[in-house]
Amino acid sequence: MKHYLLNKTLGAIACGLGLLPMAPAAAEHNPLPETAIAQHRHSADPEIPAGFTPLPGVEPEYHGDQTYGLLLFEQLEYRSQQGENSVNWEINGWRGGDYQRLWLKSEGEIGTETGDGEQETQILYSKLITSFWEFQTGLRYDYEWGEDSNKDRFLGVVGLQGLLPYKLETDAAIFISEAGDLSARLSLERQLLLTQKLILQPELEVNLAAQSVEEFGIGSGLNDITLSARLRYEVNRNFAPYVGLDWSRKFAGSADYSRAEGESVENWSIAGGVRLLF
Amino acid sequence: MKERYTAISRRQLLKLATGFGVSVGLHPLLQRSARATGVASPMLGELLPIDRYPNQIDLKVFQEQIKIGDRQSNAITVNGTVPGPVIRLKEGQIAKINVSNELDSETSIHWHGLILPATMDGVPGISFNGIKPKTTFSYEFPVNQNGTYWYHSHSGLQEQQGHFGALIIDSLQPEPFSYNRDYVVMLSDWTEEDPHQVLSNLKKVSTFYNYQQRTIAHFSEDADWARMRMDPTDIADVTGATYTYLMNGMAPANNWTALFKQGEKVRLRFINASAMTYFDVRIPGLKMTVVQADGQNVQPVSVDEFRIAVAETYDVIVEPEESKPYSIFAETMDRSGYARGTLSPQMGLVAAIPPLRTRPLRTMADMGMDHGSHGDHGGHGPKQQDKPIDHKSPQMDHGGHGMQAMPNANHAEHNMSEMNSSPAMDHSGHDMHNMDTAPAMDHSGHDMRQMDDGGADLGEAVPHGPDHHGVGNAGVPMMVKNRLHEPGIGLESTPDHKVLVYTDLRSLEPGSDGRSPDRELELHLTGNMERYMWSFDGKKYSESPILQFYYGERLRLTFVNDTMMEHPIHLHGMWMEIDNGAGAYKPRKHVLNVKPAEKCSVEVNVDVTGNWAFHCHLLYHMEAGMMRTVAIVERPMGEQS
Numbered sequence: 001m002k003h004y005l006l007n008k009t010l011g012a013i014a015c016g017l018g019l020l021p022m023a024p025a026a027a028e029h030n031p032l033p034e035t036a037i038a039q040h041r042h043s044a045d046p047e048i049p050a051g052f053t054p055l056p057g058v059e060p061e062y063h064g065d066q067t068y069g070l071l072l073f074e075q076l077e078y079r080s081q082q083g084e085n086s087v088n089w090e091i092n093g094w095r096g097g098d099y100q101r102l103w104l105k106s107e108g109e110i111g112t113e114t115g116d117g118e119q120e121t122q123i124l125y126s127k128l129i130t131s132f133w134e135f136q137t138g139l140r141y142d143y144e145w146g147e148d149s150n151k152d153r154f155l156g157v158v159g160l161q162g163l164l165p166y167k168l169e170t171d172a173a174i175f176i177s178e179a180g181d182l183s184a185r186l187s188l189e190r191q192l193l194l195t196q197k198l199i200l201q202p203e204l205e206v207n208l209a210a211q212s213v214e215e216f217g218i219g220s221g222l223n224d225i226t227l228s229a230r231l232r233y234e235v236n237r238n239f240a241p242y243v244g245l246d247w248s249r250k251f252a253g254s255a256d257y258s259r260a261e262g263e264s265v266e267n268w269s270i271a272g273g274v275r276l277l278f
Numbered sequence: 279m280k281e282r283y284t285a286i287s288r289r290q291l292l293k294l295a296t297g298f299g300v301s302v303g304l305h306p307l308l309q310r311s312a313r314a315t316g317v318a319s320p321m322l323g324e325l326l327p328i329d330r331y332p333n334q335i336d337l338k339v340f341q342e343q344i345k346i347g348d349r350q351s352n353a354i355t356v357n358g359t360v361p362g363p364v365i366r367l368k369e370g371q372i373a374k375i376n377v378s379n380e381l382d383s384e385t386s387i388h389w390h391g392l393i394l395p396a397t398m399d400g401v402p403g404i405s406f407n408g409i410k411p412k413t414t415f416s417y418e419f420p421v422n423q424n425g426t427y428w429y430h431s432h433s434g435l436q437e438q439q440g441h442f443g444a445l446i447i448d449s450l451q452p453e454p455f456s457y458n459r460d461y462v463v464m465l466s467d468w469t470e471e472d473p474h475q476v477l478s479n480l481k482k483v484s485t486f487y488n489y490q491q492r493t494i495a496h497f498s499e500d501a502d503w504a505r506m507r508m509d510p511t512d513i514a515d516v517t518g519a520t521y522t523y524l525m526n527g528m529a530p531a532n533n534w535t536a537l538f539k540q541g542e543k544v545r546l547r548f549i550n551a552s553a554m555t556y557f558d559v560r561i562p563g564l565k566m567t568v569v570q571a572d573g574q575n576v577q578p579v580s581v582d583e584f585r586i587a588v589a590e591t592y593d594v595i596v597e598p599e600e601s602k603p604y605s606i607f608a609e610t611m612d613r614s615g616y617a618r619g620t621l622s623p624q625m626g627l628v629a630a631i632p633p634l635r636t637r638p639l640r641t642m643a644d645m646g647m648d649h650g651s652h653g654d655h656g657g658h659g660p661k662q663q664d665k666p667i668d669h670k671s672p673q674m675d676h677g678g679h680g681m682q683a684m685p686n687a688n689h690a691e692h693n694m695s696e697m698n699s700s701p702a703m704d705h706s707g708h709d710m711h712n713m714d715t716a717p718a719m720d721h722s723g724h725d726m727r728q729m730d731d732g733g734a735d736l737g738e739a740v741p742h743g744p745d746h747h748g749v750g751n752a753g754v755p756m757m758v759k760n761r762l763h764e765p766g767i768g769l770e771s772t773p774d775h776k777v778l779v780y781t782d783l784r785s786l787e788p789g790s791d792g793r794s795p796d797r798e799l800e801l802h803l804t805g806n807m808e809r810y811m812w813s814f815d816g817k818k819y820s821e822s823p824i825l826q827f828y829y830g831e832r833l834r835l836t837f838v839n840d841t842m843m844e845h846p847i848h849l850h851g852m853w854m855e856i857d858n859g860a861g862a863y864k865p866r867k868h869v870l871n872v873k874p875a876e877k878c879s880v881e882v883n884v885d886v887t888g889n890w891a892f893h894c895h896l897l898y899h900m901e902a903g904m905m906r907t908v909a910i911v912e913r914p915m916g917e918q919s
């Protein structure tokens with residue numbers, strides 16, 4: 001119920017901002033009789049001026065709003081670090097048209113020895129609001145599992161994804177958990193071509209929280225910073241093996257929770273995997 | 279001129295026709311078994327004089343495996359071949375062409391460049407409802423023109439799969455030039471990928487096929503491009519990474535050959551039937567005399583090279599002086615590949631194939647960061663013709679005039695020293711002093727009625743208007759200017775090597791209509807490369823389908839290219855007379871290549887009725903929405919003519 005309300009609230013905010021279509025725009029500026037506008041047409045609201053008549057017997061068809069999709073396994077890798085090694089993934093995908101898309105974002109890790117792990121999955125409605133930026137809103141689901149405990153939570157998501165000047169691929173989001181906890185994440189990455197096929201992709205990720213959530217080991221303020229780089233070789237655009245290096249550090253309350261768990265606050269890891277584009 | 283052929287026997291004709299380059303109607307269709315072999319005869323494309331034109335032509339559209347290059351590929355063929363058969367018509371006849379659809383999906387044939395009744399134009403959803411599977415559609419129209427044209431499917435992405443062919447209309451009157459041999463040279467781009475996959479790939483990653491991007495070796499030089507989120511290597515969306523470039527259906531290794539005898543004049547009818555590829559065509563060692571553009575006679579121009587935009591045609595005459603082979607070399611604009619054939623005194627000979635040149639880079643002029651070269655190109659219209667046009671004029675003009683006053687002035691804060699280090703920006707011969715006094719803005723909003731006939735503001739930069747056309751348009755140029763006198767990207771610095779430019783094209787006959795335009799319609803060519811969106815005025819076909827022309831008007835259509843790519847703009851059913859300063863001799867074209875950040879105009883006599891397609895002829899741009907239906911309507915009450 002809470003999730004439903006949350007989504008509804010986010011939806012209302014988005015509508016208020018004029019970002020989501022409230023209802024199909026009325027066809028009042030279209031004086032042509034319904035028969036003149038063939039159902040063949042894909043678009044809901046094309047601008048057809050008065051005086052236009054299709055040739056007798058011709059059913060107009062107006063293309064340009066086809067649906068496309070992307071499924072990108074940005075990371076599918078084996079990661080070696082202090083403590084336990086893991087299999088990690090990061091998947092981004094979308095389906096939709098040029099203006100509105102449904103996004104899927106998923107990332108997670110599974111320990112290779114214990115089988116313990118965590119995952120986070122987001123399903124987002126996305127709308128292009130400027131040439132380079134999409135407004136995104138939807139739901140995130142976190143799940144952690146292990147010998148000790150299984151826990152999960154839902155969060156509402158509002159974010160912006162796009163391209164900053166200097167071609168920095170940016171994903172900035174604010175999350176509100178079902179308990180009302182507020183957190184935020186910023187990630188920046190850039191593709192650097194060493195050659196046409198050898199590509200270095202550095203990434204910076206920062207997590208912040210407004211209040212601590214002990215259950216998930218989150219302190220208030222700056223939680224963590226991760227710097228990583230993946231060096232991939234594009235055998236073709238669809239298949240690219242890579243090696244990677246990650247450094248992350250926890251701060252403030254989050255660091256305290258880690259210390260209490262006996263975990264280190266600073267981590268290095270190396271990774272190898274494949275990047276797959278479908 | 280053509281008398282020598284009268285001696286050719288009927289038997290010899292038939293023998294030639296059993297090859298690939300069949301003139302439809304003169305000979306029965308090839309049998310299916312013959313088609314299945316799919317090996318092109320080297321004689322493909324030779325046109326011989328014919329004395330009888332068929333009353334009726336039958337075409338069948340198939341989906342089948344044929345051999346292209348050295349591989350069996352899945353293609354859509356017309357009468358079993360790619361390209362389809364050469365259709366020969368005679369000016370003044372009634373063409374009757376039956377097209378049978380043997381596909382599982384709808385098809386169509388559009389007669390590209392022909393002026394005919396709206397219902398015969400062959401565009402599904404505009405002219406008719408397409409040709410349903412296993413049905414036949416009979417086209418019938420009067421043939422009131424002559425020259426080199428072509429035909430292609432206007433359904434989905436079938437054109438990319440091989441559904442096209444040459445359409446040659448023989449003149450009723452003797453032609454104003456002579457030649458001994460006559461060849462069709464049809465250029466195309468071939469991919470074994472499903473074209474829907476190609477478009478889908480571009481939607482996922484717009485640089486999917488670009489393997490000539492700049493690496494971090496140019497990191498600091500490219501800082502301005504990166505800041506603007508643009509790519510200076512964005513020359514072609516689809517490249518040699520997937521394409522094989524064909525000449526008359528033959529891959530470079532198969533070496534299509536045109537024969538000549540020493541001393542003969544050879545007419546080569548170049549047709550660019552590519553889905554996405556611009557070619558730069560030259561025959562090293564030979565001058566080419568351009569005699570027709572888009573099927574229309576032009577005052578002959580001798581050139582070393584010409585750029586042929588998608589869907590354009592150019593007829594050239596060459597006179598090989600030596601009895602030796604010459605390469606017909608059609609290099610892609612992005613230099614990722616080439617189509618090639620040989621002009622040869624006998625079969626089997628080859629000439630050296632020139633190396634591919636380095637791919638060019640977009641400049642700030644292509645981004646509309648150029649503030650005009652008024653000093654270099656002062657003067658309007660016909661006067662321009664008398665002036666030599668300086669092709670070495672700077673690509674990037676750092677005029678000192680009020681940048682801050684311009685819209686998007688934040689784009690102007692680029693670091694000049696970074697610019698200078700870029701090899702693409704040539705400052706040689708650039709006179710800053712002229713620039714300082716040049717009135718930058720005076721010509722914006724000029725009254726076209728005051729312009730002399732054919733007044734083209736060559737090189738004159740004007741600021742882009744305030745409308746940025748929404749999210750579907752990413753890079754709005756600060757300044758746009760007429761670039762009809764420029765040879766185009768990658769061909770700028772070619773001393774002692776004449777490259778055809780649009781201002782060279784002058785109709786052989788003066789136009790029949792001396793009227794000044796009644797009305798001006800400005801259309802912006804817009805796009806968002808990052809998301810592979812293409813549109814007019816920021817709106818896709820599905821969002822804003824109709825463009826209205828008034829019956830009986832003479833319309834000035836002004837194109838403003840907001841993108842940093844070339845777009846070959848095609849108007850069906852009516853000629854576009856390019857406003858290139860040729861006065862009464864404006865060349866008539868069916869396709870106009872509009873360069874990045876260019877503002878240029880054509881004039882159209884709206885003397886037809888019905889609805890017509892209007893679109894970018896880059897196939898995937900059209901499919902993405904860069905299209906309109908032009909509806910010919912009565913002039914609204916209250917609007918004066």
Ligand SMILES: [Cu+2]
Pocket residue numbers: 812844845846894895896899900904
């Ligand atoms: Cu285009």
